[in-house]
Amino acid sequence: QSQERVFNFAAGPAILPEKVLRKAESEVYIWRDSGMSVMEMSHRGKEFLSIIEKAEGDLRKLLNIPSDYSVLFLQGGATTQFAAIPLNLCKPDDPVDYLVTGSWGDKAFKEAQKFCKANVIWSGKSDKYTKIPSFESLEQNPDAKYLHICANETIHGVEFKSYPTPKNKNGILVADMSSNFCSKPVDVSKFGLIYAGAQKNVGPSGVTIVIVRKDLIGNAQPITPVMLDYKTHADNNSLYNTPPCYGIYMCGLVFDHLLEQGGLEAVQKNNMKKAEILYNTIDGSGGFYRCPVEKSVRSLMNVPFTLERSDLEAEFIKEAAKEKMVQLKGHRSVGGMRASIYNAMPLAGVEKLVAFMKNFQARHA
Numbered sequence: 001q002s003q004e005r006v007f008n009f010a011a012g013p014a015i016l017p018e019k020v021l022r023k024a025e026s027e028v029y030i031w032r033d034s035g036m037s038v039m040e041m042s043h044r045g046k047e048f049l050s051i052i053e054k055a056e057g058d059l060r061k062l063l064n065i066p067s068d069y070s071v072l073f074l075q076g077g078a079t080t081q082f083a084a085i086p087l088n089l090c091k092p093d094d095p096v097d098y099l100v101t102g103s104w105g106d107k108a109f110k111e112a113q114k115f116c117k118a119n120v121i122w123s124g125k126s127d128k129y130t131k132i133p134s135f136e137s138l139e140q141n142p143d144a145k146y147l148h149i150c151a152n153e154t155i156h157g158v159e160f161k162s163y164p165t166p167k168n169k170n171g172i173l174v175a176d177m178s179s180n181f182c183s184k185p186v187d188v189s190k191f192g193l194i195y196a197g198a199q200k201n202v203g204p205s206g207v208t209i210v211i212v213r214k215d216l217i218g219n220a221q222p223i224t225p226v227m228l229d230y231k232t233h234a235d236n237n238s239l240y241n242t243p244p245c246y247g248i249y250m251c252g253l254v255f256d257h258l259l260e261q262g263g264l265e266a267v268q269k270n271n272m273k274k275a276e277i278l279y280n281t282i283d284g285s286g287g288f289y290r291c292p293v294e295k296s297v298r299s300l301m302n303v304p305f306t307l308e309r310s311d312l313e314a315e316f317i318k319e320a321a322k323e324k325m326v327q328l329k330g331h332r333s334v335g336g337m338r339a340s341i342y343n344a345m346p347l348a349g350v351e352k353l354v355a356f357m358k359n360f361q362a363r364h365a
């Protein structure tokens with residue numbers, strides 16, 4: 001960590017590995033022997049093709065993605081997928097099931113309502129989104145075309161630790177993994193579709209990754225814009241139009257870096273350690289700090305917490321920023337604090353935060 005860099009606890013765009021940024025810096029002006037920057041390259045030239053192919057290959061290695069799944073590098077953010085998913089996976093009259101465990105699951109549901117018969121089969125709203133339901137009690141619609149979950153709710157800090165078995169006839173589970181993508185191993189074969197905006201764990205904003213079982217491609221509703229039809233992108237290896245080339249290059253550097261670290265099991269181990277220190281500090285503070293989320297489903301990525309004395313929150317954020325720990329303010333919809341501790345947040349960053357928290361408590365309790 002060089003002197004000028006802060007510990008950035010933002011929820012996204014978020015901290016990237018320093019090594020990746022340095023590598024990008026070293027070749028920002030001239031990439032290898034191409035004589036130009038990746039930003040200047042034709043997306044159809046052999047140099048960029050080698051970049052996107054390596055990025056896809058490394059992601060396939062990281063997540064052990066089976067060959068009957070397509071990997072698509074798209075634009076429009078995870079938000080665009082909220083519409084693309086129903087447009088591609090069902091007809092206007094088809095029912096689909098949504099589990100709403102936080103704001104993002106709710107947004108996905110509301111968008112889906114425009115394109116199919118979306119139903120919420122469980123909502124955590126009355127518990128202020130602090131829980132994940134028990135899967136046995138879920139009443140899934142057997143005719144639903146898919147079951148949608150948000151694997152990690154970035155704002156509320158609840159994370160699925162295991163996944164429900166879809167009881168619909170097609171057995172399709174769809175997951176928004178924007179904020180815990182590549183933070184731990186995932187059995188991709190359990191899902192029909194996984195999607196994620198890159199800007200938390202794997203790159204800059206502007207790239208959205210969709211991993212979709214190939215047999216689900218090619219049945220989009222007739223009104224589907226060409227750019228939202230997975231077939232368009234699958235048939236063209238994500239090069240139908242000009243893709244977000246530089247973002248894809250950056251994601252590729254991150255994938256390479258994650259593989260170098262030992263893959264997602266090693267990454268998960270690190271993430272568990274960081275989260276444990278932070279949650280232990282919150283829980284051990286005698287109520288000075290509180291995390292509202294049920295313990296068994298607390299996110300390894302986004303840690304929301306409040307101060308017993310809410311009048312001290314602004315002071316907490318100001319003092320932390322002075323010590324080069326920034327972006328700790330909770331989402332405007334829930335208030336309080338939130339520390340996002342994605343893959344790239346070093347252990348040292350979390351250690352510095354908990355030392356600060358203990359010191360702040362000692363001075364203000």
Ligand code: PLP
Nearest residue numbers: 077078079104154176178179197
């Ligand atoms: N889903 C989750 C879980 C998110 O955290 C976010 C953004 O923070 C989104 C969806 C929306 O992503 P985007 O801004 O890429 O559209």
